Amino acid sequence: MIPARHSLCGAALALALAAPLAGQDTTVAIPPAAVPATADSAAPPISPMGAFLRSLVLPGWGQAKLGRRLTGGIFIAWEGVTLGMTVKTSRELTYLRRTGSARVEDKQRERQDWITLLVFNHLMAGLEAYVSAHLWDFPGDIRIRAAPDGLGAAVSLPIRLP
Secondary structure (H helix, E strand, O other): OOOHHHHHHHHHHHHHHHOOOOOOOOOOOOOHHHOOOOHHHOOOOOOHHHHHHHHHHOOOHHHHHOOOHHHHHHHHHHHHHHHHHHHHHHHHHHHHHHHOOOOHHHHHHHHHHHHHHHHHHHHHHHHHHHHHHHOOOOOOOOEEEEOOOOOOEEEEOOOOOO
16 A cells, blocks of 8 residues: 555656656747758658649659659559550440441440549549658558567557657
8 A cells, every 4th residue: 555645756756756746838939940850851842732733643753752653553554454445445346346246235335434534543542642651751661570479460550750
């Protein structure tokens, strides 16, 4: 059992440490020039909306400006596939209409599917670039390690406190 005077001394010590010292002026803010800039606090090369609009026009463009070349390459590769398949199905549809085939409706649906994937790729590329620009200063040293029993994974996320 802790004596009451030890509890009171501990509470008084906690209050004394929490209060500002007499010579401290807590109303003065540190000027921004006095705070050293770190590499993590650097602004992205383009704004989030600029990255969104670039990737909306040409998937992968916003990612390339943000230095995410692999992601941008994947978006531009998928753009090539969907654009190529849209052109291919459009030509096949023209041929089927000219020959009077019964498969015209199926080919129209297939072309609509490829056009939908093309539009979806533009939207996803734009959204990914927008989010990447917002998360520009997120620490890149996240590590995933296997758990000792092999059934799970452990993630370590460094957090910097001011």
